[in-house]
Amino acid sequence: MAVYKIFPEKSATLYSYYPTLNSGLDEILELSTYESIVSTNEVSRPIIKFPQAEILDIINNKVSGASYSASLRLSLANASQVPLNYTIFCHPLAADWNVGTGRFSNSPITTNGVSWKFTNQLAGNPWFTAGVFPTGTTGSYISSGEVGGGLWYTGSTYVATQSFNHVNFFDISLNVTNTINAWSGSILPNYGFILKHSSSLEFTTASKFETKYFSAETHTIYPPCLEIKWNDWIYNIGSLSVATAPSIVATLANNQSEYQQDSIQRFRVNVRDQYPARAFQATSVYLNNKALPTASYYSIKDLDTEEIVVDYDTTYTKISCDPTGMYFDVYVNGLEPERYYKILIKTTIAGTTLVLDDNYYFKVIR
Numbered sequence: 001m002a003v004y005k006i007f008p009e010k011s012a013t014l015y016s017y018y019p020t021l022n023s024g025l026d027e028i029l030e031l032s033t034y035e036s037i038v039s040t041n042e043v044s045r046p047i048i049k050f051p052q053a054e055i056l057d058i059i060n061n062k063v064s065g066a067s068y069s070a071s072l073r074l075s076l077a078n079a080s081q082v083p084l085n086y087t088i089f090c091h092p093l094a095a096d097w098n099v100g101t102g103r104f105s106n107s108p109i110t111t112n113g114v115s116w117k118f119t120n121q122l123a124g125n126p127w128f129t130a131g132v133f134p135t136g137t138t139g140s141y142i143s144s145g146e147v148g149g150g151l152w153y154t155g156s157t158y159v160a161t162q163s164f165n166h167v168n169f170f171d172i173s174l175n176v177t178n179t180i181n182a183w184s185g186s187i188l189p190n191y192g193f194i195l196k197h198s199s200s201l202e203f204t205t206a207s208k209f210e211t212k213y214f215s216a217e218t219h220t221i222y223p224p225c226l227e228i229k230w231n232d233w234i235y236n237i238g239s240l241s242v243a244t245a246p247s248i249v250a251t252l253a254n255n256q257s258e259y260q261q262d263s264i265q266r267f268r269v270n271v272r273d274q275y276p277a278r279a280f281q282a283t284s285v286y287l288n289n290k291a292l293p294t295a296s297y298y299s300i301k302d303l304d305t306e307e308i309v310v311d312y313d314t315t316y317t318k319i320s321c322d323p324t325g326m327y328f329d330v331y332v333n334g335l336e337p338e339r340y341y342k343i344l345i346k347t348t349i350a351g352t353t354l355v356l357d358d359n360y361y362f363k364v365i366r
């Protein structure tokens with residue numbers, strides 16, 4: 001029932017046609033295959049890194065041994081000439097890199113950071129010198145036998161893939177749990193991820209298309225993120241009774257309407273029958289708090305764009321219960337500041353699926 005989002009510390013795109021160009025400050029990451037102005041087949045590959053200290057803090061101090069899932073998520077900015085079917089691949093990088101201060105549109109090009117040819121051009125450090133790749137890694141060759149375009153681990157344990165077809169949205173959501181396990185367990189060093197197309201598409205005439213995603217430098221509400229979800233759900237109703245009729249009223253009893261961006265908020269859900277049975281007691285029957293059934297979930301929607309930022313998940317957004325009532329925790333750091341959000345609650349009672357939407361609004365502030 002926990003969802004935590006980590007935002008990247010740096011990102012860039014590697015362009016095969018511009019082997020020394022740095023794009024570390026671009027607002028866009030490009031994952032494309034294209035034909036250059038001199039009719040050569042070229043590609044671009046995004047690279048992205050998330051802070052190791054924050055990953056370790058989440059795994060060691062918040063997940064605390066619970067089972068978890070980690071996803072790399074990027075939002076599409078633009079696409080053109082996309083084929084009916086294709087697959088992208090994500091690998092952990094096997095070399096560190098300097099982000100630089102360049103942009104694709106700079107003229108002359110900026111060459112002080114990572115590029116297709118160099119991990120840090122200012123220091124003259126190539127991705128890898130010519131020869132045999134280190135065990136378990138590979139890269140691409142450029143002219144004169146030099147390695148370029150990144151250096152990455154090839155093991156099937158760490159590769160993540162996502163397939164697209166003509167009915168898909170083109171946002172990226174890749175399961176990278178195995179790589180996060182390796183980073184947090186010191187099995188692999190954290191140098192970030194590289195995304196690429198399959199070998200059957202790269203540097204061929206088979207397909208030329210463009211997909212662009214928002215980068216770490218975007219000024220939109222769509223930066224890339226590493227989404228870590230874990231299951232710490234409990235269900236201890238104590239003396240509460242469980243709602244058995246669909247006619248219920250649910251309220252967020254402790255919604256303060258504004259929350260600091262770095263806070264963790266526990267939302268309490270009070271539940272009562274809309275038409276309670278008459279009873280002779282010292283307090284109002286309308287104050288009788290109930291529990292929702294175990295199959296109850298929450299989601300969070302951006303109030304302005306109507307986009308779901310935390311979706312219903314039957315494992316990771318289940319609403320817990322203790323003898324006081326229903327509750328769930330929101331890690332507010334994963335939400336963009338100075339925006340309003342709405343909470344939706346979904347449950348199934350007596351065979352009826354309910355989506356409770358009673359204007360549960362709040363704002364994230366800096």
